[in-house]
Amino acid sequence: MQIYLPIAEVSVNAFLLFGLGGLVGMLSGLFGVGGGFLITPLLFFIGIPPTVAVATGANQVVASSVSGVLAHIKRRTVDFRMGAVLLAGGLLGSALGIWGFNLLSRLGQIDLVVQLSYVIFLGLIGLLMLQESLRALRRARRGPAAPIKRHQHLWVHKLPLKMKFRTSGLYISVAPPILVGVLVGVLAAIMGVGGGFIMVPAMIYLLGMPTKVVIGTSLFQIIFVTGFTTFMHAWTNQSVDLMLAMLLIVGGVVGAQIGTRIGAKLRAEQLRILLALLVLAVCLKLGIDLLVQPNELYSISGVGRA
Amino acid sequence: MIRVLALLLLLPAAAARAGEEVVAGLSQSKIAITANFDGSDLLIYGAVKREEPVPGGPPLEVIVTVEGPSTPIMVRRKSRTFGIWVNTTGVEVDRAPSFYAVATTGPLAEILSQTEDLRQKISVPQMIRSVGAPQEIADSPAFTEALIRIREANGLYSLHEGTVGLEEATLFRTDIDLPANLVEGDYRTRIFLLRNKAVIAQHETLIDVRKVGLERWLYDLAYGQPMIYGILALVVAALAGWTASAAFRFLRNG
Numbered sequence: 001m002q003i004y005l006p007i008a009e010v011s012v013n014a015f016l017l018f019g020l021g022g023l024v025g026m027l028s029g030l031f032g033v034g035g036g037f038l039i040t041p042l043l044f045f046i047g048i049p050p051t052v053a054v055a056t057g058a059n060q061v062v063a064s065s066v067s068g069v070l071a072h073i074k075r076r077t078v079d080f081r082m083g084a085v086l087l088a089g090g091l092l093g094s095a096l097g098i099w100g101f102n103l104l105s106r107l108g109q110i111d112l113v114v115q116l117s118y119v120i121f122l123g124l125i126g127l128l129m130l131q132e133s134l135r136a137l138r139r140a141r142r143g144p145a146a147p148i149k150r151h152q153h154l155w156v157h158k159l160p161l162k163m164k165f166r167t168s169g170l171y172i173s174v175a176p177p178i179l180v181g182v183l184v185g186v187l188a189a190i191m192g193v194g195g196g197f198i199m200v201p202a203m204i205y206l207l208g209m210p211t212k213v214v215i216g217t218s219l220f221q222i223i224f225v226t227g228f229t230t231f232m233h234a235w236t237n238q239s240v241d242l243m244l245a246m247l248l249i250v251g252g253v254v255g256a257q258i259g260t261r262i263g264a265k266l267r268a269e270q271l272r273i274l275l276a277l278l279v280l281a282v283c284l285k286l287g288i289d290l291l292v293q294p295n296e297l298y299s300i301s302g303v304g305r306a
Numbered sequence: 307m308i309r310v311l312a313l314l315l316l317l318p319a320a321a322a323r324a325g326e327e328v329v330a331g332l333s334q335s336k337i338a339i340t341a342n343f344d345g346s347d348l349l350i351y352g353a354v355k356r357e358e359p360v361p362g363g364p365p366l367e368v369i370v371t372v373e374g375p376s377t378p379i380m381v382r383r384k385s386r387t388f389g390i391w392v393n394t395t396g397v398e399v400d401r402a403p404s405f406y407a408v409a410t411t412g413p414l415a416e417i418l419s420q421t422e423d424l425r426q427k428i429s430v431p432q433m434i435r436s437v438g439a440p441q442e443i444a445d446s447p448a449f450t451e452a453l454i455r456i457r458e459a460n461g462l463y464s465l466h467e468g469t470v471g472l473e474e475a476t477l478f479r480t481d482i483d484l485p486a487n488l489v490e491g492d493y494r495t496r497i498f499l500l501r502n503k504a505v506i507a508q509h510e511t512l513i514d515v516r517k518v519g520l521e522r523w524l525y526d527l528a529y530g531q532p533m534i535y536g537i538l539a540l541v542v543a544a545l546a547g548w549t550a551s552a553a554f555r556f557l558r559n560g
Contacts, residue, residue, distance in 0.1 A: 066547025234536030
């Protein structure tokens, strides 16, 4: 069944989109990743204009994060105060990102910047994930490793403007969380991702937050940052396609629940290697597209519209 | 007396100009882009109306064109910069139709003269107007050629030679395939009758191509009320997320 997308102005197979949403949702349920970093490049591959893919991807992340955060709020694993500080940075970053996005659209370089960002970040995450899962696999064979030391005194603890974060049990400066927020906000605007893959490690290793509140807090922040990003894209460059978003969201939420069920039964380490390889494959495809001389050197776009 | 002189002095084509007219119809004068729109077949048919018997001389030929709304288009060219392919030069094409199909009774070059093509703007390259190419770009025709090539590859520009059926030099019909990726607007349909490579009569109608229903509503909202559209996008996403988690919690517990 073909479906005509009103904003993208292309006709695509509805089941393909539903399946895409479902597949990415399943991966996010299995591995606890947002999936935005996979859905947007997959949309490029099926011919959705990159600007629409990014803005609609952000919209899809809102839905999957709302779905995820509710469980965390119930379990009291959301540090709202830390979330708010991260959010302040995130909104600033998102506004900056939207401004840059619209500027680059006018210059005709947005597709390139989006693709380049994806190559860099997918490459990075893919390699990190692969390394992490290989290590986990080895550790699983060898037996439990030594526990990680808590309450280390990192350089971030010496900065001014300190604030107490009771849920996380931290008393640190607000500067590092705000900076992390800004970075994630820029990524959300330019890449249409939630940025969990940057924020989660940053919260654990840079801010020293306890692991149990990290996911909930990052989801909480992601809802608002991607929400703000979606709104700004819809407002300033009309690139959110609700029809496309709906199909992805419905596929995504169903997939996520299935993924969570499967994840409970399967051993995640081997699967995680597959995910890492998948991420690297997408990265490679995008990278090759940039390096190899394209069949068509010319491209067309409307004037005044991205 | 004057009529007889004209017949004797002028080309047969010019003489026929007075006598032959087009009467035409379309299978649909409105095309609705609905959510499951996947292209449409447009049947264009008609007849040649004449008071006198079919004139002799060169045979009658028919050209049918369908043209979508025109917009300015930015054509950009990539070149290798630091090892990767980057858009480096761009030319703005002032006007290019979003869709253009030409159907004829025979090879275009054999039934239409170049001067007549220039006058009536029938062939695909004639439809594209590019005047303001920047000075520093020497090969601006390459950009218009690229525009035509890309749109041809997407099925948006096409030339179908010999697809107009003509019966007894009077009845003609052709099918034009409208692709799924149509832009909405008024589509101008032109029918030309030709003799001896010159146009002797023409007829023009408009087809209204519009998004309808949900498509129309979403499109209007997105461009007319972008803030409300943005808020709607968020509400939809939040509701969907909440519903999903609630529904599955219910399933798990129940």
